[in-house]
Structure formats: C-alpha cells, structure tokens
Amino acid sequence: MFSIDVLRSGLPVITAPAEGTESVTVHVFVGAGSRYEQGNERGISHFLEHMFFKGGRKYRSTKEVSVAIDSKGGDCNAFTGKEYAGYFVKVAAEHAELACDVLSDMLLYALFPQEDIERERGVIIEEERMYQDTPMYRAGWDFEELLFGDHPLGWDTIGEEKVIRSVQQKDFRQYKERLYSPDNCTVVFAGNIDQARAVALGEKYFGTLAGSKERAFVPFEHYGKEKVFLRSKKTEQSHLVLGVPAVGALDKTGDISTRAGVDQSRLHEAIGLITQEYLLCAEKGVSDEELQRAKDYLRGKFTLSLEDSEERAHFYGKQKLLYPEVLDTDAYLARFDAVTKKQVDTLAARLFTPENFRLVVIGKEDNKAAMEESLA
Structure with a gap:
C-alpha cells in the first residue's frame, strides 16, 4: 500500500512503506528532463544535475555532501532522462532525516559557484567524449536522432559541447526556477518509514519549495523519413x-x-x-x-x-x-x-x-x- 499527501505548498509526498527492510530511500522526482530544453540549452538539465552535488548552504561542497551520506553507509545519486530527473538518498531507516537534510539543501539552496561550474565543464565534456567513443551508447543516440530528428527527443541528454562550454550561473538559476517547483516535483519516502513521519519530514525539509512550472516540452509531430x-x-x-x-x-x-x-x-x-x-x-x-x-x-x-x-x-x-x-x-x-x-x-x-x-x-x-x- 501507499499514500499520497499534499503539503501546504502543493508538493506531493508519497509514502510507500515496506515490511522486512531496514532501509529508507528519499527520492525527489522533477519534471525537468532534456525534453524541456531549447536549442541553446542542450545539456543544461544534465549539467544542472551535476551542479546540485556541489552543495548548498549547509553542505557546501561535493565532499561535504558525500561525507554526510557515506559516513552513515548510505548511497546518494541522481540521473537525468528525457522527461524527468531524479535525486535520491538511500540510508538505514534511522538516518531518514539526514537524507532529507542533504537532499533539500542541494536542491533548494544550491549556490552554483562559478569556480565549480568551470571545473565541472571539463568533467561533463570528458563524460560526453567517453560515450561518443562507446559504440553501443552512440548507436542508441543515433537511433533516437534518426527517429526524432532535430527535436529535443532526438538530442543527446548529455548535451552539446558548445552549450556545456558556454552555460553560466544565471542560466542554471533561471532553468531551476522554471521547472523545480511544487507542481512539477514529487517527493517519495520508501522502505522502513510510516506515513506520519514521512509527511512531517517532507514538510520540514521540502515545504519551502515555491513557484510554479513555467515551461512545457515541445510537442513532437513527425518521425524522420530516413530509414x-x-x-x-x-x-x-x-x-x-x-x-x-x-x-x-x-x-x-x-x-x-x-x-x-x-x-x-x-x-x-x-x-x-x-x-x-x-x-x-x-x-x-x-x-x-x-x-x-x-x-x-x-x-x-x-x-x-x-x-x-x-x-x-x-x-x-x-x-x-x-x-x-x-x-x-x-x-x-x-x-x-x-x-x-x-x-x-x-x-x-x-x-x-x-x-x-x-x-x-x-x-x-x-x-x-x-x-x-x-x-x-
């Protein structure tokens, strides 16, 4: 069984308890995949995912984020797809509040320091080159481009090198403001946790998320004719x-x-x-x-x-x-x-x-x- 509660801000909180487990996963889903990007933003969704791990007001660096979770034996990770992005922390149930503390600090209070942006450009460019050199990855991307052409669905999620080299702090802030809002996010608590505690933690750590979704993805009309x-x-x-x-x-x-x-x-x-x-x-x-x-x-x-x-x-x-x-x-x-x-x-x-x-x-x-x- 599961339950859905809506915080005062409008943010949905799902509780999905499970018997026989000692872990809790706190997972934040955001409708901010690469399908929402425009031509001059190709790769910003994925780049933003990287930048959140540079820390916020409390955990001010990648190292501080990692140490907070690793020291408790937990896992912290994220992904960016076409339709949505996800950020999660999985820990022993007793550390559920720590998971919320780290995730909310990353997502609500990210600072996007310019020096970290410059450093991360190189990381992402090398990641992109690695995938380009891996035929099975590249073949999948080429197949999407063959089907969807010059549409966000046909673009590589990882992005375009010229965009990765040019995106600035203000671009991250604007993109986040447009899509990271209560009506475009969902917080899930799964594992060894009950509804009351999940809702209380959701309100305490994510209740200040504000704004409203300002962008819809571009509709797709026709598949490419090339075979x-x-x-x-x-x-x-x-x-x-x-x-x-x-x-x-x-x-x-x-x-x-x-x-x-x-x-x-x-x-x-x-x-x-x-x-x-x-x-x-x-x-x-x-x-x-x-x-x-x-x-x-x-x-x-x-x-x-x-x-x-x-x-x-x-x-x-x-x-x-x-x-x-x-x-x-x-x-x-x-x-x-x-x-x-x-x-x-x-x-x-x-x-x-x-x-x-x-x-x-x-x-x-x-x-x-x-x-x-x-x-x-």
Missing part, C-alpha cells in the same frame, strides 16, 4: 540498433528496438534475422505460451525489484510525476495480466512492417543503399 544511418568507425564489431516507431507511454512518441554487437562479417546476417523475427511476429502473432512467458518474466522482475526501497520509490514517484493516476502494485500487475493475445498480435501487425523499419550501424559498413535494401 538508415551509418557511422563509420574503426571497431572490432559492427554495432546496430534496428527498430520501429511505436506507441508511447505518455504520448504518441515511442519505439521498439533491438540492439546487437556482431562480427563485421555477420552484420547482414544479424539484420536479416532480426527483421525476420519482426515480420514473423507481424504475420503469425505470438503463441499463448510466449505471451504467458512474457507476463511471468515481467511479473517476476517487477516483484523482485520492489524488495529494494529505491526501486519502490521509483515505481511510485515516476507514476505521480508523469501519469494521470498512481497504481498500487496489484493494480499494476493486473494490467499485465489483462493483456490479450489479440491485442499483442494487432499491435505487432501494425508496427512491424518494412516501411517502418529504422536501422543504425556503427562500424566499417558504408553501403547505405545495401542496408536500405536489407530492410525492404
């Missing part, structure tokens, strides 16, 4: 992503794709096998046994994940931030159980058609026409 993108790179393997535009969880944007790293000489064979499976699924559908196996797999993975307080926090927080309703675990699993063979077969027949296929390859392959032919 193949090749990136020449000296690699031992060919790295590929092959997929189709699909239904989305939040709006009409989405995709289904298959990734692989294969011997250069077997690239065409791999593409043929993947497209063959897609077309077979579209033509014949799935068997009852396959559908049940998929349901059992998803149910098992989901159930095991809930033993981790951080995963439990993520389950509820993401729903509250992005979806029209928050399901409990039983209702969520019931959605899986309700899926029918007919629904899967109908969707597969609609999606897995040659005209929908999109392919990205990183490696030595340079014959785009041959790649397009392999998808026909």
